[in-house]
Amino acid sequence: MLKDEIVNAINEQINREMYSAFLYMSMSAYSSSIGLKGFANWFMVQYHEEMVHAMKFYEYIQRQGAQVRLKALKEPPVEFKSPMDMFTQTLSHEQFITRSINDLMELAIKHKDHASQIFLQWYVNEQVEEEENDNDIILQLKLINNDPHALLMLDRELAARMMTVPTDFSKGVEAAMSATKAP
Ligand code: OFO
Numbered sequence: 001m002l003k004d005e006i007v008n009a010i011n012e013q014i015n016r017e018m019y020s021a022f023l024y025m026s027m028s029a030y031s032s033s034i035g036l037k038g039f040a041n042w043f044m045v046q047y048h049e050e051m052v053h054a055m056k057f058y059e060y061i062q063r064q065g066a067q068v069r070l071k072a073l074k075e076p077p078v079e080f081k082s083p084m085d086m087f088t089q090t091l092s093h094e095q096f097i098t099r100s101i102n103d104l105m106e107l108a109i110k111h112k113d114h115a116s117q118i119f120l121q122w123y124v125n126e127q128v129e130e131e132e133n134d135n136d137i138i139l140q141l142k143l144i145n146n147d148p149h150a151l152l153m154l155d156r157e158l159a160a161r162m163m164t165v166p167t168d169f170s171k172g173v174e175a176a177m178s179a180t181k182a183p
Contacts, residue, residue: 003111007066009104014057015071016100021050023093026076027086038159039083045161052173053123059173060119083151084141091134098127
């Protein structure tokens with residue numbers, strides 16, 4: 001059984017994960033609008049990943065017999081200055097998410113909630129990967145330094161990012177995720 005303080009904090013985190021999805025969907029739309037279909041693909045894959053992050057929290061609350069409370073999402077930005085602007089905003093948003101996951105972990109430790117600590121460990125690891133991915137692309141964009149030819153080559157590379165997230169949640173998020181793992 002979860003403490004109310006933890007249920008409330010996880011419900012807030014579901015909202016943050018869904019806002020992340022919303023933000024990256026908006027970046028995907030903007031990328032398409034300026035002809036960068038590879039960037040659009042990368043952000044759309046990220047959108048789906050964020051929805052899985054939200055769904056894992058959703059399912060965890062339900063498995064613990066607590067109440068999911070969905071909250072209104074704020075509107076994401078519609079326009080961005082450049083690909084670099086999108087990725088620096090993405091990195092700073094992910095750093096904010098990392099802090100919020102760390103706060104959740106601190107709360108679980110404070111309440112001696114071992115199940116939540118084990119559950120949250122997945123997100124702790126995931127955030128290392130998320131920030132690393134953004135940092136790698138920011139470094140590449142620095143090297144590109146507004147060279148259109150090099151930017152189109154990166155766009156082609158980002159077009160190859162594959163969706164590894166599940167679409168069938170009928171048997172739960174964990175089952176769906178392990179069914180989609182690469183062999
Ligand atoms: Fe982009 O991170 Fe969710 O958790």
